[in-house]
Structure formats: C-alpha cells, structure tokens
Amino acid sequence: xxxxxxxxxxxxxxxxxxxxxxxxxxxxxxxxxxxxxxxxxxxxxxxxxxxxxxxxxxxxxxxxxxxxxxxxxxxxxxxxxxxxxxxxxxxxxxxxxxxxxxxxxxxxxxxxxxxxxxxxxxxxxxxxxxxxxxxxxxxxxxxxxxxxxxxxxxxxxxxxxxxxxxxxxxxxxxxxxxxxxxxxxxxxxxxxxxxxxxxxxxxxxxxxxxxxxxxxxxxxxxxxxx
Amino acid sequence: xxxxxxxxxxxxxxxxxxxxxxxxxxxxxxxxxxxxxxxxxxxxxxxxxxxxxxxxxxxxxxxxxxxxxxxxxxxxxxxxxxxxxxxxxxxxxxxxxxxxxxxxxxxxxxxxxxxxxxxxxxxxxxxxxxxxxxxxxxxxxxxxxxxxxxxxxxxxxxxxxxxxxxxxxxxxxxxxxxxxxxxxxxxxxxxxxxxxxxxxxxxxxxxxxxxxxxxxxxxxxxxxxx
DNA sequence: CGGTGTGAAAGTTTTCACAGCG
DNA sequence: CGCTGTGAAAACTTTCACACCG
Numbered sequence: 001x002x003x004x005x006x007x008x009x010x011x012x013x014x015x016x017x018x019x020x021x022x023x024x025x026x027x028x029x030x031x032x033x034x035x036x037x038x039x040x041x042x043x044x045x046x047x048x049x050x051x052x053x054x055x056x057x058x059x060x061x062x063x064x065x066x067x068x069x070x071x072x073x074x075x076x077x078x079x080x081x082x083x084x085x086x087x088x089x090x091x092x093x094x095x096x097x098x099x100x101x102x103x104x105x106x107x108x109x110x111x112x113x114x115x116x117x118x119x120x121x122x123x124x125x126x127x128x129x130x131x132x133x134x135x136x137x138x139x140x141x142x143x144x145x146x147x148x149x150x151x152x153x154x155x156x157x158x159x160x161x162x163x164x165x166x167x168x169x170x171x172x173x174x175x176x177x178x179x180x181x182x183x184x185x186x187x188x189x190x191x192x193x194x195x196x197x198x199x200x201x202x203x204x205x206x207x208x209x210x211x212x213x214x215x216x217x218x219x220x221x222x223x224x225x226x
Numbered sequence: 227x228x229x230x231x232x233x234x235x236x237x238x239x240x241x242x243x244x245x246x247x248x249x250x251x252x253x254x255x256x257x258x259x260x261x262x263x264x265x266x267x268x269x270x271x272x273x274x275x276x277x278x279x280x281x282x283x284x285x286x287x288x289x290x291x292x293x294x295x296x297x298x299x300x301x302x303x304x305x306x307x308x309x310x311x312x313x314x315x316x317x318x319x320x321x322x323x324x325x326x327x328x329x330x331x332x333x334x335x336x337x338x339x340x341x342x343x344x345x346x347x348x349x350x351x352x353x354x355x356x357x358x359x360x361x362x363x364x365x366x367x368x369x370x371x372x373x374x375x376x377x378x379x380x381x382x383x384x385x386x387x388x389x390x391x392x393x394x395x396x397x398x399x400x401x402x403x404x405x406x407x408x409x410x411x412x413x414x415x416x417x418x419x420x421x422x423x424x425x426x427x428x429x430x431x432x433x434x435x436x437x438x439x440x441x442x443x444x445x446x447x448x449x450x451x452x
Numbered sequence: 453c454g455g456t457g458t459g460a461a462a463g464t465t466t467t468c469a470c471a472g473c474g
Numbered sequence: 475c476g477c478t479g480t481g482a483a484a485a486c487t488t489t490c491a492c493a494c495c496g
Binding site: 018020021055057058061071072073074 | 486487488489490491494495496
C-alpha cells in the first residue's frame with residue numbers, strides 16, 4: 001500500500017479482467033457517487049457490498065484487479081475511489097457519441113439526462129428518412145446518415161448508438177464501422193456482425209422482460225414444488 | 227432421445243440453471259425466430275453457435291439443462307425448438323405489464339413494438355404528476371399511481387417496469403411490491419431493495435456506455451502496448 | 453480494533469472428446 | 475456420415491481465511 005497508489009492514467013490492468021468484474025465496477029461507481037453526494041467520506045468493502053448485494057471479499061477482489069485503493073482499518077475514501085474507477089472505465093474525460101436512428105426510442109434517448117452524469121453526450125443524430133432530416137429534436141438537428149463519416153471525423157467521435165429497426169441494424173453498424181467508430185451500443189434486437197477491433201454492447205428490451213418472465217415462472221414452479 | 231421428448235409445460239429444470247444460460251436461451255430464441263421467418267427448417271448447434279459467437283458445445287450444453295430437443299444427424303427443428311424455448315422462458319402465454327413513470331423514456335417504451343414480438347404488452351401506465359394523469363399516450367390513458375393496486379389486481383398483472391427518475395425509483399418499487407407485482411424491470415440508475423420473492427432485472431443506459439468506454443479504452447491500451 | 457490485500461480452496465462454467473443414434 | 479447428448483477435464487470465478495497495517 002503506502003506510496004504505491006496508482007496514479008491517474010496508470011491502470012495496472014496487466015492480467016485480463018473478466019467482463020463481469022467490469023460491470024460490477026460500474027455498479028460500485030454508481031453507488032459511490034450516490035454516497036459521496038450524500039456526504040459520506042469513506043466506505044468499507046462490506047458496507048459497499050451490502051448495498052449492492054455482493055460479499056465484501058468480492059468487492060476487494062474486484063478492485064484488486066486494478067490496483068490498491070484502500071486504507072486498512074479505514075476502508076476506501078469515496079472521492080478517491082470514484083476518481084480511480086472513472087480512470088479505469090475511461091470516463092474521467094468526456095465521450096461524444098453519435099446516434100443512428102431517431103424513432104421513438106432514439107428521441108427518448110436524446111432527452112435522457114442520465115448519460116451526462118457519466119460524461120457521455122450525444123453530439124449528433126442521424127436518420128435515413130428524409131422526413132426526419134432537418135428536424136430539431138431535443139436541441140439537435142437531425143442529419144442524413146450520409147453525413148455520418150464527416151461528422152465522426154471532424155468531431156473525433158469514437159462511440160455510436162444504433163437505434164434503428166432490426167432489419168436496418170446491420171447496415172447502420174456497417175456505416176458506423178466504415179466511419180471509424182470503435183464501439184457500438186446496439187438497441188436493435190439482432191446480433192451484429194462486426195470486425196474484431198470494434199467493441200459492442202447490446203440492449204434488447206424484450207429480452208430483459210423475457211429474463212424476468214423466466215425468473216417469475218421458475219420461482220413459481222419452485223414454490224409450487226414445496 | 228426418441229419418445230422421451232419434453233411436452234409443453236413439462237420443463238425438467240430440476241438442477242438450478244445458471245442465469246447466463248437463461249440469457250443465452252433468449253438469444254437462441256431470437257435467432258431461431260429470425261431463421262424460421264426466413265424459411266429455415268432445421269439448424270445444427272454449430273450453425274446456431276456461429277451466428278451468435280458461441281461454440282457448438284455451449285449451445286448443446288445450454289439446451290441440455292432443459293431437455294433433449296435435437297435429432298442426431300439432423301440438428302434441431304426450428305419451429306419445435308422455438309416452442310420449447312418459449313415454454314422454458316414462459317412466453318408462450320401473454321404477459322400483461324404495468325409501467326410506472328411516463329417521462330421521455332416511458333413514452334418511448336409505450337410505443338416500442340418489440341415487446342409484442344415476445345408476447346408482452348403494456349396494459350396500463352401510471353404517473354404521480356397530475357399534469358400527466360388523464361393524458362392519452364400511444365393509445366393508453368395515463369392513470370394516477372394510486373390506482374396501481376386496483377389495476378394490478380383486476381387485470382391479474384404480474385410484471386412491472388420502473389421508468390421514473392432515480393430518486394423516485396425505490397418508492398415506485400415499494401408501490402409495485404405492495405400491489406402484488408412479482409417481477410420488475412428497473413430503468414432507474416439505482417439498486418432497488420426488494421423482498422426475496424420479487425424478481426428484478428436492471429437496465430442502466432449510462433452503464434452500458436460505460437462498459438463500452440472500458441472496452442474501447444482497454445483495447446487501445448493493449449494495441450498501444452504491442 | 454476494524455479493515456485491506458491476497459494466496460489457496462471451493463464452486464461454477466466452458467470446452468473437450470467421444471459413444472451412440474438415425 | 476453428420477450431428478446430438480454428456481461425462482470428464484480444463485478454465486475461470488467466488489469465497490474463505492489470515493497476515494498485515496494504521
């Protein structure tokens with residue numbers, strides 16, 4: 001410990017970190033931000049774990065992938081740990097994002113305030129429908145998707161969101177990749193084919209409900225079996 | 227194999243099934259529905275795996291948790307497997323759903339067509355804001371959240387969605403639980419405290435972007451290290 | 453004390469590899 | 475022959491338990 005505390009930018013992620021650990025880091029960060037806002041200075045691994053439903057050991061192991069952030073007998077200093085986790089996740093700097101597809105859901109996402117909280121901002125939105133191009137929604141003028149490459153280049157944008165219908169999603173992905181985008185959040189209910197150097201994350205709203213349906217159904221099956 | 231094929235409703239889920247397996251079942255189902263729509267009759271585990279980026283063995287093991295669905299030398303019959311997976315997930319019957327919170331995102335979800343595809347339909351939407359109550363959005367009249375228990379009871383609804391701001395989410399959850407809801411999809415960026423008999427699934431849009439930020443950043447770190 | 457960081461043990465999930473079937 | 479279903483092995487993740495620190 002002592003004077004060997006990771007400096008900003010210096011993330012000792014030598015060993016490959018499991019995805020599930022990274023997703024918990026996001027949860028820790030979210031909780032810490034709430035705690036800090038409520039005035040809490042420090043927190044122990046067991047307190048943090050309890051708030052999220054994890055064990056204390058898991059919290060410590062997860063953080064251990066990235067460095068040593070705690071103080072024995074004290075716990076973690078919220079402010080410091082928040083900064084460290086934002087370094088890990090890469091959100092200490094702003095991320096401009098482009099959106100492709102401005103239907104129902106796209107419009108709602110344009111108005112969603114939660115992105116800003118973690119340093120993301122939707123800088124441009126595109127659609128292929130001429131009726132939509134030129135409209136201003138949530139203060140953003142919708143552009144034709146042909147303008148995507150120029151905007152991505154000029155603004156140095158690296159992340160994109162796909163919010164088009166399923167049948168248009170692969171085409172949208174291809175356009176984003178061609179424009180040089182490095183990471184895609186896909187809201188369309190299809191599996192995208194992407195080159196290995198492009199990262200992606202998918203959100204399928206119907207699948208979330210399906211998972212819940214299974215959980216509720218199998219819980220009932222269990223209760224019935226007792 | 228032969229004549230010991232699971233019947234509708236008879237899901238031999240004796241052993242406890244890992245969550246990650248259930249989430250892949252949803253992906254298999256989504257892909258199979260696409261294949262069936264395009265006219266494909268049968269599919270092998272390796273074809274299905276390739277489409278989704280999994281190994282053939284993983285597909286077979288996952289399905290093996292629930293029964294025997296394949297034909298050696300042939301593969302799986304799409305139509306049959308779709309039906310079996312919907313039985314597993316519990317989506318061969320319709321699921322009415324209530325929504326609490328009709329802001330930006332809630333309104334977009336009310337208009338989202340993708341839910342119907344998997345047999346979910348939003349049957350009622352609630353808000354605490356008197357200015358919203360009584361409005362009709364996407365053909366649904368917004369009701370005051372005080373009416374939630376009566377609607378849940380009269381329509382026999384078991385699933386709910388929370389689409390309120392973070393600070394209101396726990397209160398919304400408490401109301402849903404009190405009304406007798408058994409499963410909750412939570413779109414608010416907070417961890418809910420729920421009784422053990424209530425299931426939940428969370429979607430935090432900022433966290434999805436954060437995961438992408440990490441993936442893109444660490445990929446770059448790796449590329450730089452080469 | 454109260455708490456971290458971390459090897460070693462336990463538990464879980466994935467991959468392998470092959471018998472068996474139509 | 476092509477493909478499933480499945481034990482056994484390998485890989486991975488979580489939990490345990492304890493040395494060490496302030």
